Amino acid sequence: MTDAPRKKTYDELRSARWFAPDNLRAFGHRSRLMQMGYAPADWVGRPVIGILNTWSDLQPCHVHFKQRVEDVKRGVFQAGGFPVELPALSLSESAVKPTTMLYRNMLAMDAEELIRSHPIDGVVLMGGCDKTTPGLLLGATSAGVPAIFMPAGPMLRxxxxxxxxxxxxxxxxxxxxxxxxxxxxxxxxxxxxxIARSYGTCMTMGTASTMTAIAEAIGMTLPNASSIPAADANHIRLASDCGRRIVEMVWDDLTPSKIQTREAFENGIAVAMAMGCSTNAIIHLIAQARRAGQDIGLDDFEKASRKVPVIANVRPSGDTYLMEDFFYAGGLPALMNRIREHLHLDCLTVTGKTMGENIEGAEVYNDDVIRTVDTAIYKEGALAVLKGNIAPDGCVIKPSACAPQYLKHTGPALVFDSYPEMKEAIDRDDLDVTADHILILRNAGPQGGPGMPEWGMLPIPKKLVKQGVRDMLRMSDARMSGTSYGACILHVSPESYIGGPLALVRTGDLISVDVDARTINLEISDEEMARRKSAWVAPEPRYHRGYGWMFSRHIKQANEGCDFDFLETTFGAPVGEPDIF
Incomplete structure (x- = not known):
């Protein structure tokens, strides 16, 4: 029998350094709390719990967070903590231009520095809309204090x-x-x-539900937290549960580094594949793992893709059901129970228990929504990683959500150098295009976009739409929304804007795709490729000042997670680096 973990004492808390000493600086900290109406009974002997809230008036996915933060506070008070709300950057997928991906790392820095600079002992992370989940987790991982993620929840059908x-x-x-x-x-x-009848995130298996499911699978949420509908009363109770649990995590010193092991991230990848995940999962999970000091890469996704089938019958991989149906069918614990053989069940979670303990006994209540391995909607995982001379560092396709005839295809390229150029041409009746063409959009990657916008689901040319065509191969160094579908090849690395091979493609060149073989190639000779490379001229920089200037100089490529190089653990600082104060 193992000994119970030693509980922290009040004097060992970070916040005690602000409030406990008998000196002039601590006098200032205490007097300013009293200025706001707090009394010593509110903080003495209690851990201070930061609640990072990504609410805003332009964030429909999080509009209920103005009320939910009060439910989190109630739980913190009930468990003997002192809750303080801290507003964090709110990244509304539907409102922020050119893309929230440009600002994911800004949110990560915001979260890390909010935690590090304030008297915070533990933190509840309130997010859910696409980039807020990875952004908050990236920051909290680097800050190193106990943290629990509270998903916003999907909207109603x-x-x-x-x-x-x-x-x-x-x-x-x-x-x-x-x-x-x-x-x-x-x-x-x-x-x-x-189409959007309540607050909450997209109710398809888009990036929001993908990333909250991954957060649960790596152990950073309470069981079944990731799929509770935002408008369900269970979500209110979840908020208070998070508030109560984080207080205990502080006393137990249960930090992200104890949860986010390599095996935990492998669990996240397996669950993503079984869920029919967004292609964005690859970028965000790689970044999160590397922040935690774990070397996860494209090869890990490829291995899981060959083994773990898609068993969540949720759009866009599925044909009928949505996240509300998934929750009432048993939610993520039920799905994980059905792929137990692909999981590391001994991984620790925010509950203080193992993942195996968390999902033990979880039942499926609708076998059509959460399939068995034998009745999977797609025999392999949701994503496939392709490599070849046009994408030496890899690219991604979601075969579970595209027409099967495009899984092996050779066709001529139709190249667009920019999104405006594509938009201007795509509806022309005289566009020289057939369903066999492969549409190419370039200069849309991390630096070229800028920020790698979700432009990868290029529209089907209007003349083909009128002919009944609803899918065709499209290829770019951009991303696409997790709610998107079709034969879209994304995240081509290295990107064209920095001279990757995609920059060298010409209209009419033949491109061959073989998803089963995991290959993609531009059908020209190595000599011709070299000639084109020598003639390539780098485009003008996107930015000359400010955050964009910093972003352009430090953003890594899609296959590396698009984190800033100076924020990764390998830059030189340990995970949860010691406080300066």
Whole structure:
């Protein structure tokens, strides 16, 4: 029988350095708390719990956080802690331009420095919309204090004329029908009012639900936290549960470094594959792992892809169900129980128990929503990593969500050098394009975008849409929304803006894709490739000042997680580096 972990004493807390000493500086700290109406009974002997809240008036996914933060505080008070709310950068996927990915690392720095600079003993991270989950976890991992993530939760199902709508996925689908003349303006406007019926994140298996599921799979949330609908009363209780639990985590000194092992991230990858995850999972999980000092890369995703089938029948990989259905079918613990053989069940979690203990006895209540391994909706994992002379450092496709005829295809390239150029041409009736073409968008990567926007699901040319074409191969160094679908090849590395091979493709060149063989190649000779490379001219810098200038000089490529080089553990600082104060 192992001994119980030693509990911290009050004098060992970070916050005690601010409030406990009998000196002039501590007098100032205490008097300023009293200025706000607090009394010594609020902080003496209690851990200070920071609540990093990514609420804003332009963040529909987190609009309920203004109330939920009070529920977190209630839990903290009940457990004997002292809660303090700290506003963090709010990254609204639908409002921020050119892309929230440009600012994920800014949120990570914001979170880390908020924790490090304040008298914080533990932290509840309130996020959920795409980049807020990895951004907050990146920052908290580097800060090194006990942390628990509280997901925003998916919104309710959309509805239009009795049809169930999924955010993103059905927007793309019906937009093509409107372009083809099959949807009226009145229908389109009615759909706008029916596709997002409550607060919360996208209710398809987009990046938001992917990343909160990964957060749970690596052990950084309470069990089943990742899929509770935002409007469900269970979500209110979750908030208070997080507040209570973080207080105990502080006394137990249960820090992210004790949870985020290599095996934990391998659990995250396995779960992502089984969920039919967003392609963005690769970038964010690699960044998170490397912040935690774990060397996770594309090869780890490729290994899992060959072994773990997609068993979550949720759009866009699935054809009917949404996250609300997934939660009521048993949620993530039930799915994880069905892929136990692919998981490290002895990994520690924020509960203080192992992952195996957390999912023990979890049941599936609807076998069509959460399939068995034998009835999987796709026999391999959701993502595949391709490599070849056009993507020597890799690129990504989501075969579970694309037409099968494009999994092995050779076709001529149709190249666009910028997003505006593509937008101007794509609806032209005289565009020289067929369904066999491979549309290429370049200069849309981490530096070229800037920030690697979600432009990778290029629209099907209008002339083809009118002919009934609904999928074709598209390729870029951009990302795409996790709610997107289709034969889209993404994250081509190295990106074209810095001279990667994608920069050398010309319209009419043949490109061969073989997903089963995991290959992608530009069908020109090495000599011709070298000639084109020698003639390539670097574009003008995107930025000359400010955050963008710093971003351009320090952002890493997609296959490395797009973190800033100076924020990775390998830059020279240990995980949770010691406080300067």
């Amino acid at each position: 959309g509805n239009w004329k009795g049809k169930i709508l999924g955010s993103g996925s059905d927007a793309w689908k019906y937009w093509d029908e409107r372009r083809a003349g099959n949807i009226t303006d009145a229908d389109w406007q009615a759909m706008e009012g029916g």
